[in-house]
Amino acid sequence: MTGDTPHFDEMLRADGSVREPYDEFCAWYTSQDASRLRTKARDAENFFRRTGITFAVYGEEEASERLIPFDIVPRIISGREWARLSRGIEQRVRAINAFLYDIYHRQEILRAGRIPIDLIAKNDAYLPQMIGMDPPGGIYTHIIGVDIVRTGPNQFYVLEDNARTPSGVSYMLENRETMLHMFPELFRKNKVREVSDYPRKLRRSLAASAPRACNGAPEIAVLTPGIHNSAYFEHSFLADQMGAELVEGHDLRVIDGRVAMRTTQGYRAIDVLYRRVDDDYLDPLTFRPESALGVPGIMDVYRAGGITIANAPGTGISDDKAIYSYMPEIVEFYTGEKAILENVPTWRCSEPDSLAYVMEHLHELVVKEVHGSGGYGMLVGPAANRKELAAFRDKLKARPGNYIAQPTLALSTVPIMTRQGLAPRHVDLRPFVLVSPNGIDITPGGLTRVALKKGSLVVNSSQGGGTKDSWVLDE
Numbered sequence: 001m002t003g004d005t006p007h008f009d010e011m012l013r014a015d016g017s018v019r020e021p022y023d024e025f026c027a028w029y030t031s032q033d034a035s036r037l038r039t040k041a042r043d044a045e046n047f048f049r050r051t052g053i054t055f056a057v058y059g060e061e062e063a064s065e066r067l068i069p070f071d072i073v074p075r076i077i078s079g080r081e082w083a084r085l086s087r088g089i090e091q092r093v094r095a096i097n098a099f100l101y102d103i104y105h106r107q108e109i110l111r112a113g114r115i116p117i118d119l120i121a122k123n124d125a126y127l128p129q130m131i132g133m134d135p136p137g138g139i140y141t142h143i144i145g146v147d148i149v150r151t152g153p154n155q156f157y158v159l160e161d162n163a164r165t166p167s168g169v170s171y172m173l174e175n176r177e178t179m180l181h182m183f184p185e186l187f188r189k190n191k192v193r194e195v196s197d198y199p200r201k202l203r204r205s206l207a208a209s210a211p212r213a214c215n216g217a218p219e220i221a222v223l224t225p226g227i228h229n230s231a232y233f234e235h236s237f238l239a240d241q242m243g244a245e246l247v248e249g250h251d252l253r254v255i256d257g258r259v260a261m262r263t264t265q266g267y268r269a270i271d272v273l274y275r276r277v278d279d280d281y282l283d284p285l286t287f288r289p290e291s292a293l294g295v296p297g298i299m300d301v302y303r304a305g306g307i308t309i310a311n312a313p314g315t316g317i318s319d320d321k322a323i324y325s326y327m328p329e330i331v332e333f334y335t336g337e338k339a340i341l342e343n344v345p346t347w348r349c350s351e352p353d354s355l356a357y358v359m360e361h362l363h364e365l366v367v368k369e370v371h372g373s374g375g376y377g378m379l380v381g382p383a384a385n386r387k388e389l390a391a392f393r394d395k396l397k398a399r400p401g402n403y404i405a406q407p408t409l410a411l412s413t414v415p416i417m418t419r420q421g422l423a424p425r426h427v428d429l430r431p432f433v434l435v436s437p438n439g440i441d442i443t444p445g446g447l448t449r450v451a452l453k454k455g456s457l458v459v460n461s462s463q464g465g466g467t468k469d470s471w472v473l474d475e
Contacts, residue, residue, distance in 0.1 A: 006410060007412060007424075008410070008412040010414045011076075024190050028185070037417060044178050045067065045069075048178070070467055072179070072183075073414070073415050075450075076190075077472050079475030084156075085148065085156060088156070088341030089146050094335060095334045097138075099330050100140040100141065101138065103126070104130045104133060107120075109330070115326050119323065125317040126314065129299060129314075133302075136305065139436060140318075142209055142274075142310035143310065143311060143435075144435065145168065145432055146431055148341070148430070148431065149344070151409055156342075157341070157343065158342070158344070162319055164319060166430070166432070168449075170234035172195060172447040172470070173195060173237075173241075175469040175470075176469055191473055192472070198432070198443050201434055205435070206218070208436040209308050210308055213271070220272045221244055221261055222235055222238060222246050223247055223249070223274065224277070229276070231276065245261060249292060252270070253295070255269075258270070258307070259273065259307045271307065275309055275310065279313050279316060285297055285299070322350065322404060327339065328342070345406065349396055355396065362405075364408065365407060366378065366381065369402055370402055370403065411426040411457055413427065414427050416452065425452060427450045429449075430447045430449065432447075445472045448470045450466050450467065451465050
């Protein structure tokens with residue numbers, strides 16, 4: 001995809017002058033020796049390699065473990081910009097939690113006709129096993145990642161909601177740690193809001209969501225599918241940073257109505273399980289019988305109030321891309337307010353008129369699977385050749401309800417380091433949100449993902465994108 005479409009540059013105005021958030025950075029950058037910065041960039045790469053910060057790429061026999069490229073130029077957001085973003089994110093997160101409670105209870109939004117019943121009833125992400133279930137503290141989505149793109153000074157759009165098992169927070173933390181180590185002088189010149197307290201806040205938020213059966217200080221564990229999972233580094237990193245146990249399914253069993261983990265002193269009951277295992281694999285007695293990743297009987301313990309599962313089973317219905325297209329209605333229905341953050345305009349291919357439009361304009365659009373993630377299974381129309389477009393038309397005809405389509409937005413750019421100096425590249429932003437009965441906490445900034453190829457709009461790590469430190473200035 002080419003970068004010919006006019007786009008908003010977050011560092012430079014159209015006349016070449018520097019935007020205010022980047023004033024201090026640009027003054028510092030112009031005073032630096034270029035060879036020193038290139039050396040620092042190599043040092044950062046070596047640090048990530050030594051630390052083991054890699055990302056597994058599925059479907060590739062060679063180089064299945066990739067180093068996520070890190071760019072040393074920070075993405076800088078002003079305090080005023082962040083204040084507006086935070087309000088919009090909090091509003092959206094509250095609406096998502098209210099929506100999940102409603103569709104698993106009275107289903108008022110369906111009764112009001114604001115969402116088609118079939119969109120819920122025939123959705124694989126909707127779990128009938130959660131109907132009538134009240135999760136501890138009434139919280140379904142304890143950890144959310146909201147993907148946001150920018151197209152102008154005050155134009156932000158939500159690209160998608162990640163309410164199942166959002167990943168990337170470990171890279172956010174390591175990016176900041178690396179920048180603090182390599183360029184401490186930059187943090188003396190800029191008042192950058194802290195992100196390093198995220199693990200402590202995560203533990204506090206999970207502990208506040210403990211179930212009725214909890215007696216004393218909550219016991220917290222992180223459930224991982226194992227070392228072959230693409231985000232295993234993050235699972236082990238967060239467990240270590242929180243002071244929680246990292247467990248796999250075979251470490252757990254149900255004893256006396258509680259889920260307990262194996263320790264050197266015998267089995268110990270767990271109060272809160274931060275699971276990084278998909279719903280289907282969570283309990284072989286309830287979902288996939290062949291699953292060896294979960295815990296037989298954990299859903300019975302959950303229903304009885306013996307454990308908190310974060311995020312709650314069934315939350316995936318809220319980040320389904322077909323549901324996403326109704327988020328403005330969902331926000332208004334549950335908050336009584338217009339959505340502060342807009343959706344990207346979306347065509348639902350399940351609707352005949354929309355499908356006809358998408359078929360005719362396929363070369364202009366981005367088409368995504370409604371359950372897809374990581375950039376897999378999508379078509380970027382302007383970057384596709386005739387053969388790829390024809391093949392995707394066949395997919396759309398066969399399963400139209402499996403896809404949504406969106407315009408190719410002119411995403412904002414921020415500078416990256418290249419051999420020739422600074423050059424603009426397209427980015428998105430994934431802020432991380434913690435939700436508990438005590439309230440909502442949004443980490444200032446989040447993970448900036450950057451398309452390292454000139455003109456590319458694909459920022460996913462699995463598709464060759466990189467990351468950079470995200471600064472929110474304290475003004």
